[in-house]
Amino acid sequence: xxxxxxxxxxxxxxxxxxxxxxxxxxxxxxxxxxxxxxxxxxxxxxxxxxxxxxxxxxxxxxxxxxxxxxxxxxxxxxxxxxxxxxxxx
Ligand SMILES: [Zn+2]
Ligand SMILES: [Zn+2]
Ligand SMILES: [Zn+2]
Numbered sequence: 001x002x003x004x005x006x007x008x009x010x011x012x013x014x015x016x017x018x019x020x021x022x023x024x025x026x027x028x029x030x031x032x033x034x035x036x037x038x039x040x041x042x043x044x045x046x047x048x049x050x051x052x053x054x055x056x057x058x059x060x061x062x063x064x065x066x067x068x069x070x071x072x073x074x075x076x077x078x079x080x081x082x083x084x085x086x087x088x089x
Contacts, residue, residue, distance in 0.1 A: 001078065006085035008040075008066045009078050015069050015089065018045035025055040035072050037079075041065035057081070 003009045016038050023033040023046050033047030037056035042065060046055035056068055060081045067080045077088045 001087060001089060003080075003083075003085050003087050006067075006080045006083040006087075008080050008083065009085055009087055012040055012067065012078065015076075015078065016040050016043045017069065018071050020045070021071065023047040023051070023053075023055055026051070026053060029053075035070070037068040038071045039063075039065050040067040040069055040078065045071050 001009045001012050018038055021036060023036060024044055026033045026047055031053050033051040035048040035050060036045050037048050038045045039059060046059050047053055049057055066082050067078055069078050079086050
């Protein structure tokens with residue numbers, strides 16, 4: 001992937017997508033989610049910022065893992081938190 005602005009996305013050649021379409025944290029607490037995002041560093045799938053618990057953003061801030069991909073069927077994009085970089089693939 002080439003963004004020209006984000007060194008994190010530039011190193012990604014294969015996008016990680018989930019095998020199970022659920023938020024790994026919401027299922028533990030019985031919460032609901034809206035959309036799903038997959039961390040491109042460790043592969044965990046968590047919920048988006050429209051979801052009550054915003055687990056994907058919390059994960060990025062807590063772990064320092066910068067890049068997520070949309071795990072929604074039909075959506076093909078990556079986002080980097082520290083660079084605020086968005087790219088479709
Ligand atoms: Zn970046
Ligand atoms: Zn969640
Ligand atoms: Zn991660």
